[in-house]
Amino acid sequence: MTAVRIPPTLRTEVGGERQVEAHGSTAREVLEDLARRYPALESRLFEDGELAPFVNVYVGGEDVRTLAGLDTPVDCLPLILLPAMAGGC
């Protein structure tokens, strides 16, 4: 089981939970399992089978976009979902 941290913007889709659990050995498998459990998430997380542009996924605190993308192995590390936010003070 992989713990998945859910940002405020996606909590309605998972019944208000801050953290949920899902199965899978890669980021893609975990997110697909999550979308099966919470079907409302599907269209929020994926666009044409890839990660939606305003969703950031982190494994072990690193953005999967700079790792192996959705094929990044999860290795029991917690997964964090975040909305893309403007920074830069």
Place this chain on the structure above:
Amino acid sequence: MLTTADSLLSLVGNTPLVELSRLQSGRVRLYAKLEGQNPTGSIKDRVAKAMIEAAEASGELEPGRRLLEPTSGNTGISLALVAKLKGYPLTCVLPENATKERRQLLELYGADIVLSPGEEGSNGAVRKALELAAADPSYYMPFQYANAANPRAHYEGTGAEIAAALDRVDVLVAGLGTGGTLMGAGERLRERFPEVVVAAAEPLHGDPVMGLRSLEDGYVPPILDVSKLDRKVLVSNDESVRALRELLDAEGIFGGVSAGAVVHVARRLARELEDGVVVCVLADAGWKYLSAGFWTAPDVEESMERTVWW
């Protein structure tokens, strides 16, 4: 040799690069570029000066035209200095929960302030500024998130200075905000050191500022190309503050919040190397964060959750 400067604007950049001899270990050397030593105290002086001078050169910015910019602080303060010296009025859109020092500084420099909802974080300030600009074409909005002069300032300044000072750079770490530093300095360093790892330290924002609307309100700055980053590491408020205190205790460097995050990531990546050189870009000093109590409050992390820090 001591010289004089004709204007504060000539003193932007050429910041010191100092070895962090007490925070490094083994055969990996750590260096910090002290951007807090720019005239208004942050790396954004480079960006503000470059954006305004580019707009003047292109003819887009006529004398006396009002400037408008979304900013949680540093860019606004830098623009306020540039605007004052060059004679432009300035309006800044600021999230209402930005630290009071930043607001005070903007007011002292003479900027007008428009507040955006705190719970929308920087995205809220960006949205509000874009609305104001669309409604009133008399504003000139430099818009650091999409202005090529932002990364160019770091290509020609920050990155070039690091490349000139060191004969080896294995890792560059900077805070991820607009992406300007990482894109510009990263590109410059890659030209000289093709194997350099360009690493972003990214803030893990607290729930209260993460935006409450929907993912469609998400924002990726147009100048940021994530494919050009080699690493992108989340840093919690707790990790940033711990590194910030260590930076002061061990090295005597009084850094801003993102400096703590950058040093945290630099040390994490340094542990992956046998030997090498890791350069940290410390965007500002701690002055504007004194009221937040990072150095003294025992449980500062909880109150940090309610503000966007960089």
